[in-house]
Amino acid sequence: MTVPGSAVGGLNLLHRLDARVKIVGLVGFAVVVVTTPPQAAWAFVLYALTLVFLAALARLSPLAVGKRLLVIVPFVVVVAIFLPFFHPEGRVLVEWGPLRVTDRGALIFWNTAAKAVLSTWGMIILGLTTSFPELVNGLSDLRMPRVFVLTLSFMHRYSRLFLEESQSMRRAMASRNYNPRWLGQVPALGKMLGALFLRSYSRGERVYVAMVSRGYEGTFALNGRRRLRATDLAFAVFILGAAAVIRIVVAAGGF
Template sequence: MGAVHTHRLYVHGHSVVHRLPPHCKLVALVAFVLVVVATPRTAFWAFGCYAALLIAVALLAQVPLPFVATRMVVEAPVIVFAVLLPFIAQGPRMDVLGVSVSEAGLLSGWNVLAKATLGVVTSILFAATTDQRDLLVGMQRLRVPGQLVQIMAFMVRYLDVVTDQMRRMRTARAARAFTPRGPRAWPVLAQSAGALFIRSYERGERVHLAMLSRGYSGQLPDLPGAPAYPSRRAWLLALTLPATALAVAFVAWWTP
């Protein structure tokens, strides 16, 4: 395959977090998220500790906090759902700032919002310190099924290609004085979506034939990069975050 371009979420740097092997960071990411999800929703202080840990990681990795905040817009649908829960849930109700809300819905909304936000921030920090190619290397080192690694590799490689095709089509529509306003524009947008699908499918076929002509047999070669067996120090550094979070969770579980 050709070289994988650096994604927009990546922040170039040489911090200790950037230098960690990708599979160590991937294991730490999954472990931390599992600990956060398993934390009781009434342990409000625990979620504050998790947030402080992520801020410490961002500072250690030299990832600007505004950079993280601006990319949390992907969480908007979850925020809307969490805000609506107190109003649509059933059960005993209470007044908050003069508005009647469900007690169970309020607690559930907080639970969804807190855990989703921590998960999103953790993923952003992982993406900001791990290049696309390193992520694929890490998945191979963790013995992730080869088909999944290939799907991820092709998705990462050709997402920019499809996005650029969409941009060119939008430019072509604008050059023809097309303005997407109202339902009358929907047929044109639907035709554009169909054309984009056909072009992407045809390009995928051409890429597959080109790979077969170069000896592709259904398996990608092992990608050079991070060592298959990182040092004990690398694992200790990577697992510091989930281990600290686990200690906080234990206190939260045993504290009434």
């Protein structure tokens, strides 16, 4: 796992877009994908092509995207494992002793796997082309409640600090030959986390004092609202338009 907002270098078109259109566009895309019935296999191919286009536009390395896609593997595997055990109704595709894979079972597997890959892929593009502060600003501009926006920006600021602290503590533990191999050795890690919590709590108190010292009274504004440019709108029209057209053709029973 990496720290959020680890948008990698490069300043091409997709990186420069306003975070708002990327959030709305890719979240909207994911929603459309999830609502598409799995029988329309061609639609999923078109969705995938749209994402390939975007990823190429952003010059994302396929390896980086692929690595991040691994997070869905456990769930896909679980569905695959249970495939022979359920949905015994329907046309049998493969039979192996008491185990049967039916077309219904296979369809469920296809449905989950394809949708998981496509929506996750879209969110990966969002994550890889948007830095965390941009993401927070985007959410703020989209009128996400202030508590969350501010908490997110705090979290981003301090998670790095805490990660560094926890890493240096881990190094200190490793220098004294702590190398946990199984659950029984875990409590030492817990002690370390306890120390981290104490540090982070007093950090929170000190930050609060620093804020109050500068006139904080419960809420504050982060940034002014920015205006969307033509390229931002073009992106939104492209991604939402592509998803909508594909979905509408599916609904109309096309192909």
